Amino acid sequence: MTMKLDDLETPVAVVDLDRLARNLDRAAKYANQHGLALRPHIKTHKSPRIASEQLKRGAVGVTCATTFEAEVMSEVCDDLLVAYPPVGARRAERLAALPETTRVTVALDSMAAIEQIAAAAAAADRAIGVYVELDLGMHRVGTPSIDTAIELARAVAARPPLEFEGIGFYPGHIREPVGDQGSKLAALDAALRQAVDAFERAGLRPSVVSGGSTPTLWQTHELAHVTEFRPGTYVYNDRTTAELRACEWSDCALTVHATVVSTAVPGQAVIDAGAKALGREPMRGVDAAEGFGSLEEHPEVVVKSMSEEHGILDLSRSSWRPQVGERVRVIPNHVCIVVHLNDVIVGARGEVVETSWPVVARGRGFSLPVGEPVGA
Numbered sequence: 409m410t411m412k413l414d415d416l417e418t419p420v421a422v423v424d425l426d427r428l429a430r431n432l433d434r435a436a437k438y439a440n441q442h443g444l445a446l447r448p449h450i451k452t453h454k455s456p457r458i459a460s461e462q463l464k465r466g467a468v469g470v471t472c473a474t475t476f477e478a479e480v481m482s483e484v485c486d487d488l489l490v491a492y493p494p495v496g497a498r499r500a501e502r503l504a505a506l507p508e509t510t511r512v513t514v515a516l517d518s519m520a521a522i523e524q525i526a527a528a529a530a531a532a533d534r535a536i537g538v539y540v541e542l543d544l545g546m547h548r549v550g551t552p553s554i555d556t557a558i559e560l561a562r563a564v565a566a567r568p569p570l571e572f573e574g575i576g577f578y579p580g581h582i583r584e585p586v587g588d589q590g591s592k593l594a595a596l597d598a599a600l601r602q603a604v605d606a607f608e609r610a611g612l613r614p615s616v617v618s619g620g621s622t623p624t625l626w627q628t629h630e631l632a633h634v635t636e637f638r639p640g641t642y643v644y645n646d647r648t649t650a651e652l653r654a655c656e657w658s659d660c661a662l663t664v665h666a667t668v669v670s671t672a673v674p675g676q677a678v679i680d681a682g683a684k685a686l687g688r689e690p691m692r693g694v695d696a697a698e699g700f701g702s703l704e705e706h707p708e709v710v711v712k713s714m715s716e717e718h719g720i721l722d723l724s725r726s727s728w729r730p731q732v733g734e735r736v737r738v739i740p741n742h743v744c745i746v747v748h749l750n751d752v753i754v755g756a757r758g759e760v761v762e763t764s765w766p767v768v769a770r771g772r773g774f775s776l777p778v779g780e781p782v783g784a
């Protein structure tokens with residue numbers, strides 16, 4: 409029996425499979441055209457099934473943030489980058505315990521991380537690749553000092569089975585609309601040029617220079633030294649991506665389907681998608697874009713506020729007056745958070761539900777001792 413989207417209970421996260429395929433194809437084609445290695449960040453979908461689609465289209469491997477993501481992805485991918493500091497003995501041990509046939513690389517910015525991952529790699533008797541992370545403007549992780557980065561690279565090279573592979577950075581500070589990124593991209597390009605020159609002078613030629621994000625995806629080729637890029641959000645896209653014009657609204661593949669549950673208060677409607685369905689993610693980098701999502705069918709309507717299970721639609725800029733029971737599709741501000749809030753994602757073509765898949769790499773993948781009930 410065919411199931412229609414309107415048969416699904418709400419709130420539910422639905423992916424338009426045609427849009428997903430188009431997004432995957434477009435990035436693969438761009439990588440190909442510009443001779444760039446595509447290593448997508450899987451934090452957006454956390455699904456081996458979608459990772460397999462990326463690999464099938466030529467991705468050289470995938471990027472993960474969490475150890476559990478790496479463990480899950482090792483089932484479908486034999487070349488993993490963990491773009492997250494491998495700090496903590498258990499984290500390092502788990503990374504070193506990934507299947508031996510899997511190439512594992514980590515990105516790091518401290519001697520402490522080097523010591524821990526070196527100890528785990530030695531104990532497991534396996535090679536682990538290392539990117540030294542540079543801070544090129546985001547001010548999150550990465551060293552701002554090229555000299556420090558070179559010292560870290562030397563320390564890596566001196567600790568086999570670690571292998572120095574290259575430089576990593578994340579241009580998450582570039583949140584301007586696509587047409588306005590020029591000066592920041594030029595500064596990034598200059599900083600990379602300086603870093604690569606300095607590494608070469610120090611005799612540590614980075615064979616990989618890895619960066620990239622979705623807002624800057626289509627400009628990656630303007631960064632002369634980048635060899636590998638790691639967009640994540642591009643598989644589904646979201647309101648932020650569309651507002652920044654890094655995709656069309658019609659490229660937003662994941663929407664949260666919701667039902668209007670109340671129109672009792674004038675000027676607004678309430679849907680059954682609140683913070684626990686949409687995430688409480690503000691728009692970043694987009695002037696005057698308020699709210700936590702916008703409606704696909706009525707783009708002028710935004711989710712202006714939320715409780716846990718209530719989303720309040722602002723109708724003040726719209727002539728649309730929904731009925732209780734009417735269904736809507738919300739394009740979320742930040743799709744990665746929405747995926748993480750769901751056990752299962754539904755895949756549809758047109759109005760027909762075709763498939764669904766579990767968000768396998770959700771969670772931490774470690775078990776904690778469960779004690780007796782308090783007071784027992």
Ligand SMILES: Cc1ncc(COP(=O)(O)O)c(C=O)c1O
Nearest residue numbers: 449491578621622638639640641
């Ligand atoms: C280290 C790193 N690389 C790549 C990405 C992917 O960027 P985007 O979500 O803009 O596609 C992220 C996103 O958080 C990241 O943290």
